[in-house]
Amino acid sequence: MGKQLQILRILQLWTHREIVSRYAGSVGGLLWALLQPLLTIALYYFVFAVVLKVRIPELASEEGYFLYLLAGLLPWLGLAEGLAAAAASLVANESLLKKVVFPVGILPLSSVLAALVPQVVALAVFLVVLAAVGPLSVQGLLWLPVVLGCQLAMTVGLGMMLAVLTFYFRDLQQLIPVVMQFLFYMAPVLYPRDFVPPQYQGWLVVHPFATLIDGYHRALLDLPWSEDSRLALMLWTLFLGGGGLIGYRRLRRSMGAWL
Amino acid sequence: MTRAVELKGVSRGYLVRNRFSDRFLALFGKVRQDAVYWALRDVSLSIASGETFGLIGENGAGKSTLLKIVAGTLRPSCGEAVIRGRVAALLELGAGFHPEQSGWDNIRLMGALAGIPAEDTSRYIREVAEFSELSDEILARPVKTYSSGMFMRLAFSAATNVDPDVLIVDEALSVGDLHFQKKSLDRILAFREQGKTVLFCSHNLYQVRSLCTRVAWLDRGRLRQVGDTETVVSAFESYEREKNTGFREMVPGTPFFRNSGKVREAPVRLEYVALEDLEGKVISRLASFQGCRVVVDIAAESSEAPPCHLGVVIVRNDRENIFGTATHFLPEAVPLTIRDRRRIALTFPSLPLLSGDYLLSVYVLDDSGLQVYDQAELVCPFTVIGQGRECGLVYIDHRWEL
Numbered sequence: 001m002g003k004q005l006q007i008l009r010i011l012q013l014w015t016h017r018e019i020v021s022r023y024a025g026s027v028g029g030l031l032w033a034l035l036q037p038l039l040t041i042a043l044y045y046f047v048f049a050v051v052l053k054v055r056i057p058e059l060a061s062e063e064g065y066f067l068y069l070l071a072g073l074l075p076w077l078g079l080a081e082g083l084a085a086a087a088a089s090l091v092a093n094e095s096l097l098k099k100v101v102f103p104v105g106i107l108p109l110s111s112v113l114a115a116l117v118p119q120v121v122a123l124a125v126f127l128v129v130l131a132a133v134g135p136l137s138v139q140g141l142l143w144l145p146v147v148l149g150c151q152l153a154m155t156v157g158l159g160m161m162l163a164v165l166t167f168y169f170r171d172l173q174q175l176i177p178v179v180m181q182f183l184f185y186m187a188p189v190l191y192p193r194d195f196v197p198p199q200y201q202g203w204l205v206v207h208p209f210a211t212l213i214d215g216y217h218r219a220l221l222d223l224p225w226s227e228d229s230r231l232a233l234m235l236w237t238l239f240l241g242g243g244g245l246i247g248y249r250r251l252r253r254s255m256g257a258w259l
Numbered sequence: 260m261t262r263a264v265e266l267k268g269v270s271r272g273y274l275v276r277n278r279f280s281d282r283f284l285a286l287f288g289k290v291r292q293d294a295v296y297w298a299l300r301d302v303s304l305s306i307a308s309g310e311t312f313g314l315i316g317e318n319g320a321g322k323s324t325l326l327k328i329v330a331g332t333l334r335p336s337c338g339e340a341v342i343r344g345r346v347a348a349l350l351e352l353g354a355g356f357h358p359e360q361s362g363w364d365n366i367r368l369m370g371a372l373a374g375i376p377a378e379d380t381s382r383y384i385r386e387v388a389e390f391s392e393l394s395d396e397i398l399a400r401p402v403k404t405y406s407s408g409m410f411m412r413l414a415f416s417a418a419t420n421v422d423p424d425v426l427i428v429d430e431a432l433s434v435g436d437l438h439f440q441k442k443s444l445d446r447i448l449a450f451r452e453q454g455k456t457v458l459f460c461s462h463n464l465y466q467v468r469s470l471c472t473r474v475a476w477l478d479r480g481r482l483r484q485v486g487d488t489e490t491v492v493s494a495f496e497s498y499e500r501e502k503n504t505g506f507r508e509m510v511p512g513t514p515f516f517r518n519s520g521k522v523r524e525a526p527v528r529l530e531y532v533a534l535e536d537l538e539g540k541v542i543s544r545l546a547s548f549q550g551c552r553v554v555v556d557i558a559a560e561s562s563e564a565p566p567c568h569l570g571v572v573i574v575r576n577d578r579e580n581i582f583g584t585a586t587h588f589l590p591e592a593v594p595l596t597i598r599d600r601r602r603i604a605l606t607f608p609s610l611p612l613l614s615g616d617y618l619l620s621v622y623v624l625d626d627s628g629l630q631v632y633d634q635a636e637l638v639c640p641f642t643v644i645g646q647g648r649e650c651g652l653v654y655i656d657h658r659w660e661l
Contacts, residue, residue, distance in 0.1 A: 013368045024359035099354035101331040254288040256334035
């Protein structure tokens with residue numbers, strides 16, 4: 001028990017360091033944690049709502065698209081940021097790992113958490129906005145902790161696995177952003193699900209993050225969530241979360257032994 | 260006797276080839292032999308708790324790898340390393356520090372990493388701050404604003420205030436200014452006094468001699484010798500000295516025999532040279548101040564062999580002449596007459612040499628002492644083990660007036 005507490009303490013202190021050191025030395029400081037996603041959101045909003053005039057069938061107004069965009073994009077930013085940081089975490093701290101006795105798993109874990117904290121804060125603010133103007137439903141909200149939990153499990157498992165793999169194959173550092181971008185446009189974040197041609201819609205279940213975004217849309221905007229997508233999310237969570245952790249534990253041992 | 264550190268057949272290889280297949284195999288803990296550089300090979304070692312154990316060797320012998328394995332930052336590729344108790348490593352001081360964070364934040368994280376339980380954390384932080392002699396105001400600043408001396412003081416304090424069972428020291432004794440150096444050395448000595456295990460690695464053999472009870476010598480990744488400090492350190496020193504000479508292959512304790520194939524055209528010849536103790540036994544090792552004799556057999560070529568003199572030189576294994584004497588140096592020198600074969604002995608009642616490896620050179624000269632008839636240079640290698648803590652080449656009689 002004492003050992004678990006100790007790990008938690010290190011995790012807390014390390015995550016604190018991650019957050020502080022990322023913005024240290026910049027004039028904006030922690031403000032950037034807010035500013036960066038806001039600018040990204042503004043860009044997408046302008047391109048898709050104003051220029052391309054994308055509308056969501058269930059939320060027909062321009063504000064409706066804005067809410068839809070936020071409901072999908074806020075989690076996505078946390079997810080993408082967390083995975084990228086986790087994958088790079090061991091490589092970035094390689095010299096530390098060789099000099100200090102360190103619970104290795106903390107590094108990807110804290111990367112994921114450090115990315116999740118601003119997302120959760122942003123979601124909380126978003127909920128307030130929704131309560132004021134939007135289609136907030138209590139029934140949908142019950143899904144929020146479940147979906148958040150799924151995201152956490154997925155990103156932790158996958159992030160830890162990617163961290164070890166990247167330690168062996170640095171090439172992944174180049175590959176991961178490209179794959180994430182690919183997955184981003186394949187998921188119904190910027191456009192409604194119905195825009196996908198019907199014959200391809202069924203295929204969206206093979207995209208783990210698409211099912212996750214479906215979940216967020218259900219939880220925050222009370223949009224329909226298909227049975228298939230819900231089941232797929234559970235399976236993906238199990239596979240990426242559990243499988244990632246098992247794979248990580250298996251591969252971690254050889255890491256300190258040959259490299 | 261409990262063992263604080265136990266290494267069983269520990270090897271550590273580094274993957275040096277970066278082909279995809281090599282890395283892929285390594286992922287599953289398998290390697291091809293030609294893709295690996297072995298930094299440590301099959302090292303078995305046990306260090307009793309309470310021991311101050313030294314580790315010496317040339318650069319690249321695997322000392323750092325071994326220390327890291329004991330510290331737990333590296334895993335052995337093969338074999339097993341068992342370390343009992345909490346380890347504090349003074350390997351690379353300040354390695355876990357973040358320049359942007361304050362001294363306090365860094366100490367807190369170091370304490371958590373060292374496994375300081377939550378209830379002791381505030382005490383730990385206070386002790387580190389106190390020992391480092393940095394003010395609260397300084398500790399609140401990011402450590403990137405510290406001078407390197409201040410940084411090292413903080414790092415040393417954070418690393419040593421964890422009440423370790425095993426302390427690993429890698430040449431970390433020169434930290435900060437003189438005042439702080441003294442403080443850190445005192446702290447390491449205090450650990451020793453408290454019966455903690457200290458693993459000490461240094462190129463400073465004087466410090467190793469002064470601090471350690473036992474020493475291991477690593478040579479190209481393998482354990483070459485383990486034993487009491489004086490024996491191992493002096494063997495290492497001697498090995499270093501004879502680096503570029505051909506003496507390494509010689510077997511100590513072998514007397515010199517005139518090889519029949521190489522008979523010189525000389526009227527008198529050296530037939531046999533040996534180093535014996537005072538009981539007449541051929542020896543290869545002796546302690547300082549032990550008595551010994553150099554025994555030389557000279558043979559005459561014919562019955563009218565000319566008179567001759569005999570010279571004996573003690574040479575250190577870097578070819579430095581230590582002491583030479585000859586029969587014609589005697590006040591009333593009478594040349595030796597050799598009929599057939601004659602045994603001559605030179606006795607050193609108490610040899611004042613300190614630790615080192617030495618050889619003998621023996622010369623047979625004409626009656627003027629100028630022309631060399633025959634010689635046996637650099638033969639009979641022998642080792643002297645010093646008994647006290649004096650350092651250098653020979654013991655010089657002295658008296659302290661205090």
